[in-house]
Amino acid sequence: MNPLLKLAASPRKHALVANFVAFVGDEQSERLIARYAEENNVAFPFVATGNIDDAIEHLKKMPRSPSHLIVDVSGAAMPLSDLDRLAAVCEPSVSVIVIGERNDVGLFRSLLELGVHDYLVKPLTPELLRRAVNVHRDAAPVRQPRMGKVIGVTGTRGGAGVTTVATSLAYHLATVAHRRVALVDLNLYGGTMNTRLGLKSNNGLVDLLRDADRLDPKLVERSLVEHSSRLFVLSAELPYGETVQLQDGALAGVLERLKPHFHYVLLDIPSQGHPLAQAALPETQVLYLLADATVHSAREVLRLSRRADGLDRPPATSILLNAAHATSGGRLKAADFAIAIGRRVLTEIPFDGSLPVAAENLGQPINAGKSRFHDAVVSLAASLTGQQSAAPKGWTKKWRSKGAR
Numbered sequence: 001m002n003p004l005l006k007l008a009a010s011p012r013k014h015a016l017v018a019n020f021v022a023f024v025g026d027e028q029s030e031r032l033i034a035r036y037a038e039e040n041n042v043a044f045p046f047v048a049t050g051n052i053d054d055a056i057e058h059l060k061k062m063p064r065s066p067s068h069l070i071v072d073v074s075g076a077a078m079p080l081s082d083l084d085r086l087a088a089v090c091e092p093s094v095s096v097i098v099i100g101e102r103n104d105v106g107l108f109r110s111l112l113e114l115g116v117h118d119y120l121v122k123p124l125t126p127e128l129l130r131r132a133v134n135v136h137r138d139a140a141p142v143r144q145p146r147m148g149k150v151i152g153v154t155g156t157r158g159g160a161g162v163t164t165v166a167t168s169l170a171y172h173l174a175t176v177a178h179r180r181v182a183l184v185d186l187n188l189y190g191g192t193m194n195t196r197l198g199l200k201s202n203n204g205l206v207d208l209l210r211d212a213d214r215l216d217p218k219l220v221e222r223s224l225v226e227h228s229s230r231l232f233v234l235s236a237e238l239p240y241g242e243t244v245q246l247q248d249g250a251l252a253g254v255l256e257r258l259k260p261h262f263h264y265v266l267l268d269i270p271s272q273g274h275p276l277a278q279a280a281l282p283e284t285q286v287l288y289l290l291a292d293a294t295v296h297s298a299r300e301v302l303r304l305s306r307r308a309d310g311l312d313r314p315p316a317t318s319i320l321l322n323a324a325h326a327t328s329g330g331r332l333k334a335a336d337f338a339i340a341i342g343r344r345v346l347t348e349i350p351f352d353g354s355l356p357v358a359a360e361n362l363g364q365p366i367n368a369g370k371s372r373f374h375d376a377v378v379s380l381a382a383s384l385t386g387q388q389s390a391a392p393k394g395w396t397k398k399w400r401s402k403g404a405r
Contacts, residue, residue, distance in 0.1 A: 014044040014046065015046050015058070016061055016062050016063065017044055017062070017063070017064075018044045018045060018046035018062075018066055019042070019043055019044050019045075019066045019067050019068070020037055020042045020043075020044070020045040020046070020066055020067065020068045021045075021046045021047075021055070021058065021059075021066040021068070021069050021070070022045075022046070022047045022048070022069070022070035022071075023048055023049070023050040023051065023052070023054050023055040023058070023070070023071055023072065024047075024048075024049060024050075024070065024071075024072040024099065025049065025050075025051060025072040025074045025075065026049070026072075026074075026122075027049060028123065028124075029072070029099065029122065029123075029124050030047055030048065030049050032124050032125075032126065032129065033047050033070060033124070033129065034047040035126070036126060036129050036130065036133075040130075046058075046066075051071075051072060051076070052071050052072075052073065052076070052082040052083065052085070052086050053082075055069070055071050055086060056085060056086055056089055059086075059089045059090060060089055060178050063229035063230075064091070064229065065089075065090050065091035065093075065094045065180075066094065067093075067094065067095060068094070068095050068097070068133060069090065069094050069095070069096050069097070070096075070097045070098075070099065071083075071086065071096065071097075071098055071099070072098075072099050072100065073098055073099070073100045074099070074100050074101045074122065075101070076100075079098075079100070079107075080110070083096075083098070083111075083116070087115075088177070088178070088179070088263075088385070089178050089179075091180050091260075091261055091262070091263070092147050092148045092259065092260050092261065092262070092263065093260040093261055095117045095133075096115070096116050096117055097116070097117050097118050097119075097120065097132050097133065098111055098116050098118075098119050098120070099119070099120045099121070099122060099124065100119065100120075100121065100122065101121065101122050102121070103121045107119070117132070118132040120132055147259040147260055148180075148182075148258070148259040148260070148261070148262040148263050148264055148265055149259075149263070149264055149265070149285050149286065150255055150259065150264075150265045150267065150283050150284050150285050150286075151264055151265070151266045151267065151284065151285070151286045151287075151288070151384070152266075152267045152269050152280055152281065152283075152284035152286070152287045152288065152315065153165060153166040153169075153266065153267065153268060153269060153287075153288045153290060154269035154270075154271075154272075154277065154287070154288070154289060154290065154304070155271075155289075155290040155291070156289065156290065156291045156292070156296070156297040156300035156301055156304065157292070157296065157297060157300065158271070160290045160291065160292060160297075160322060161290060161322045161349070162268060162269070162290050163185070163191055163192050163193055163196065163268050164196065164360070164366070165288070165290060165320065165322065165349065165377070165380075166183065166193070166266050166267075166268045167183065167193055167196045167197060167268075167365060168365055168366050168373070168374070168377045169266065169377055169380060169381055169384075170183045170231060170264070170266045171197070171227075171231060171365035172365075172377055172378060172381045173263070173264060173381055173384075173385070174227075174228060174230040174231035175228070175230070175231070176378075176381075177381060177385055178230070179230065179263035179264055179385075180230045180261070180262045180263050180264075181230060181231050181232070181262060181263065181264045181265075181266060182224065182232050182233075182234060182258050182261075182262045182264070182265045182266070183231070183232070183233045183234070183266050183268070184205065184233075184234045184235070184255075184258075184265060184266065184267050184268065185205070185233065185234070185235040185236075185268045186205075186251075186267060186268060186269055186270055186274070186276040186277065186280060187235075187236075187268070187270050187274075188205065188206060188236045188238050188244065188276070189236075189237065189238050189240060190235075190236070190237035190238075191235060191268060192360065193233060193235055193268060194225065194233055194235055195360060195363060196359070196360050196363065196365065197227050197231075197233065197363060197365065198362075198363025198364065199225050199227060199233060199363075200225065201225070201235050201236070201237040202223070202225060202235070202236075202237070203236045203237060203238065204222070204223030204224060204225065204234050204235065204236065205223070205234050205235055205236040205254075206236040206238060206244055207219070207223055208220065208223050208234070208254045208257075209244070209246050209250045209251065209254060210244070210246075210250075212246075212247060212249070212250035212251075212253035212254055213247065213253065215253065215254070215257050217257075220254075220257050220258070232262075234254075234258075246275070246276075249279075250279070251276060251279040251280060251283065252279070252282075252283055255283050264384075267280050267283075267284065269281070272304070272307070281307065281308060281311065281315075282311050282312070282313065284315040285315055285316065286315055286316050286318070286384070287308055287315040287316070287317045287318070288317075288318055288319075288320050288346075288380075289301055289304055289305070289317060289318070289319050289320065290320045290322050291319060291320070291321055291322070291337075292321070292322060292323065292331070293321060293323070293331040293332040293333070293334065293337050294331065294332065295332070295340075297337075298332070298337060298340040298341050301319060301341045301343070302341055302342075305317055305341070305343065317343075318346040318347075319338075319341065319343055319344070319345050319346055320345070320346060320347050320348075320349060320380070321334055321337060321345045321347070321348045321349065322348075322349040323348075323349065323350055323351035334348055346380070346383065347376055347379055347380050347383070348376065349373060349376040349377075350372045350373065350376065352366075352371055352372050352373035352374075355371055355373065
């Protein structure tokens with residue numbers, strides 16, 4: 001935390017529920033922004049002196065990101081790297097305004113292309129600030145809306161551990177990586193996702209799919225089951241034998257409503273014979289194929305990979321090799337499996353005894369410190385968020401319409 005951080009008065013009453021947040025590097029800018037918020041009757045504003053590090057720490061504590069966020073990059077040696085870290089804790093729908101001291105057209109264009117709403121050069125004026133905050137009401141935006149990334153997890157056979165991996169990955173991303181995550185269980189007749197998180201199920205997914213052509217934010221919010229302020233589940237539990245007729249594009253419409261409000265939308269995709277599986281695959285940007293080390297799984301990986309690669313917008317497909325059950329032998333070696341499918345195995349998930357079953361019965365995610373399964377999930381999350389990369393990935397994969405990290 002920046003030791004120079006100064007909050008006007010003692011901790012402000014609405015600091016963690018503010019819809020308008022600003023961290024700026026000088027008192028003059030702070031006073032001007034605070035005055036703007038007061039004159040425009042902004043509900044629950046929070047304006048403070050601080051830098052991007054202070055903004056990041058504050059956002060981590062907020063249950064929801066604000067609608068508007070103003071940050072100051074004055075004096076920052078690597079502003080794009082700093083903004084890259086900020087993007088990781090902001091919901092995709094946040095309108096970010098950056099202020100600085102460099103009157104640089106190249107920087108301005110780069111920031112707009114990377115997803116920033118606007119860039120203002122100091123000294124700020126009331127009119128300049130008003131136009132930047134309200135431009136989305138008066139004219140078309142100069143950038144594409146920032147959207148969350150759709151992650152699909154599917155298996156080569158039943159019992160491969162798809163739901164366990166998807167739930168554990170989502171839990172880690174939400175609680176440790178501070179991302180906002182929506183888990184979508186596409187099994188309309190009651191998957192185990194809610195059970196694994198200790199939640200009651202509803203028919204929220206079916207309700208949204210039936211009304212996909214007239215969705216509104218309140219209906220979407222009511223359909224989600226909240227696990228925490230950063231993790232939500234969308235599922236269904238139809239009675240066996242009941243059928244539902246879905247419009248073409250219904251699932252795509254639901255996902256379009258979710259993506260602006262979540263960093264990740266994780267889909268638990270059933271077997272490919274399921275109609276929602278057919279609809280889900282073209283919507284994914286990252287696809288994890290969960291297999292076990294058998295000849296049958298190798299064949300299914302090849303079939304599913306061909307299906308994914310043949311889409312108009314093929315997802316980035318990775319293979320996860322999961323030892324979901326104990327075995328005394330007979331499985332293929334990981335190296336032989338990789339040769340058979342002609343692809344690298346991204347992550348091997350070892351068998352972890354009775355821990356996954358015990359965690360499901362208790363309604364608790366697998367997050368034990370000595371769990372080998374948990375260690376594999378941590379590695380998978382790191383590869384997804386880019387934490388293992390040596391150089392920053394940039395905002396192009398975070399704050400643009402093609403995905404949010």
